[in-house]
Amino acid sequence: MTDDLAILLGKTALGDQRAFERLYQLSSPKLYGLALLVVKRKDLAEEALQDAFVSIWHSAHSFAADKGTANTWLSTIVRNRCLDKLRRQPKGIVDLAPEEWEKIMADGVEPLDSVLADADAKRLHKCLEHLDANQRQSLVLAYFQGFSHSQLAQQLSAPLGTAKAWVRRGLEKLKGCLQL
Amino acid sequence: MNYQQPELQQRLAAEYALGTLQGKARLRFERLMVEQPSVRRLVLAWEQRLAPLSSQVKPQAVSPLVWPKIRQRLGFEPAVMPSPKLGFWQRGLWAGSVMASLVAGMLLWKYLIHQPEVMPVYQDVAVLSTEKAEPVWIVRVTDDGQQIKLSSLELPTIPSDRDLELWAIADSAPESLGVMRVVNGQVELIFSAKQKQRFNQGKVLAISLEPKGGSPIGTPTGAVLFTGKIKI
Numbered sequence: 001m002t003d004d005l006a007i008l009l010g011k012t013a014l015g016d017q018r019a020f021e022r023l024y025q026l027s028s029p030k031l032y033g034l035a036l037l038v039v040k041r042k043d044l045a046e047e048a049l050q051d052a053f054v055s056i057w058h059s060a061h062s063f064a065a066d067k068g069t070a071n072t073w074l075s076t077i078v079r080n081r082c083l084d085k086l087r088r089q090p091k092g093i094v095d096l097a098p099e100e101w102e103k104i105m106a107d108g109v110e111p112l113d114s115v116l117a118d119a120d121a122k123r124l125h126k127c128l129e130h131l132d133a134n135q136r137q138s139l140v141l142a143y144f145q146g147f148s149h150s151q152l153a154q155q156l157s158a159p160l161g162t163a164k165a166w167v168r169r170g171l172e173k174l175k176g177c178l179q180l
Numbered sequence: 181m182n183y184q185q186p187e188l189q190q191r192l193a194a195e196y197a198l199g200t201l202q203g204k205a206r207l208r209f210e211r212l213m214v215e216q217p218s219v220r221r222l223v224l225a226w227e228q229r230l231a232p233l234s235s236q237v238k239p240q241a242v243s244p245l246v247w248p249k250i251r252q253r254l255g256f257e258p259a260v261m262p263s264p265k266l267g268f269w270q271r272g273l274w275a276g277s278v279m280a281s282l283v284a285g286m287l288l289w290k291y292l293i294h295q296p297e298v299m300p301v302y303q304d305v306a307v308l309s310t311e312k313a314e315p316v317w318i319v320r321v322t323d324d325g326q327q328i329k330l331s332s333l334e335l336p337t338i339p340s341d342r343d344l345e346l347w348a349i350a351d352s353a354p355e356s357l358g359v360m361r362v363v364n365g366q367v368e369l370i371f372s373a374k375q376k377q378r379f380n381q382g383k384v385l386a387i388s389l390e391p392k393g394g395s396p397i398g399t400p401t402g403a404v405l406f407t408g409k410i411k412i
């Protein structure tokens with residue numbers, strides 16, 4: 001059986017349960033890693049992974065319509081489920097001390113060199129390097145932790161308006177750089 | 181705010197995909213995405229720009245209990261384990277390890293066999309989608325047909341002065357299956373005898389937006405937001 005995620009997604013769209021299982025086997029460890037990094041609790045991460053795969057089974061047909069890789073498509077679904085879970089938590093998102101945050105990133109993220117073989121990742125990281133440190137940190141915190149502007153401001157000890165501007169300028173610069 | 185400005189749409193799409201667009205602004209923007217496919221495309225483009233961030237995430241071992249739960253939620257047949265063909269000496273070995281297996285088996289039993297007896301077994305019976313064919317609700321019913329559970333894939337926006345109401349449609353007018361009380365994105369309803377009959381005869385499920393407490397006239401009065409065929 002093929003290990004190409006895009007082909008497996010295509011077969012899944014046609015109702016092929018074996019292809020769907022293979023897709024799960026191949027992609028779930030990384031997607032679960034992503035879920036853990038975002039929600040930071042095993043039970044929530046497992047729930048998010050379940051929800052995501054139920055959704056993937058039902059919406060696999062819409063993958064072909066989108067441009068982009070299967071990995072992108074799958075990880076977007078998982079991250080969105082995780083952010084839903086975080087937003088539904090009564091206390092909302094946990095405030096992390098900077099050292100806790102660093103530990104989570106260190107445990108959950110591969111060294112940069114190992115991912116630069118992926119052309120999309122390489123391009124994105126090159127562009128992130130062109131941002132100011134505060135802009136880059138704001139985008140990464142918002143992406144992986146679901147932080148709002150005010151949470152960013154608190155985490156990075158900056159006024160709200162400054163945090164908003166970091167995000168806005170960071171996104172603008174990123175878009176400009178990725179279009180080159 | 182004038183949502184038709186291209187720069188504003190671009191900025192909001194980026195902040196939506198990043199996640200910094202939150203609260204009411206996020207809900208308003210979600211409505212705009214449903215109404216305008218061009219806005220939805222802007223968001224998709226941003227999701228694709230940002231997704232490579234995830235490629236740096238380390239893979240982690242997933243609990244073996246997750247996959248069976250996904251299968252169960254999707255109503256797949258239980259997986260059949262192929263029975264191994266044993267040689268004579270292997271059979272002896274097998275017999276010798278029966279005691280150990282029994283102990284381990286009891287632990288597994290707790291997860292695999294005992295659990296469905298304690299909790300009702302649900303089968304997926306329908307997926308309710310928006311008119312743009314985006315799946316939003318997974319509908320499951322217990323084997324005895326007494327309880328129905330709806331789980332949202334995307335938390336729908338419900339104005340605070342409104343309720344969602346679930347309907348079964350057979351051949352004629354929709355008949356109510358009850359007002360949906362959404363808790364943590366899920367709805368559980370226990371059917372009365374009449375509702376069970378309505379559900380069993382229904383071919384399509386629909387959810388409409390109604391005044392608080394449900395439609396006052398017994399048929400949908402507000403917009404029908406989600407529909408899906410019942411497959412049993």
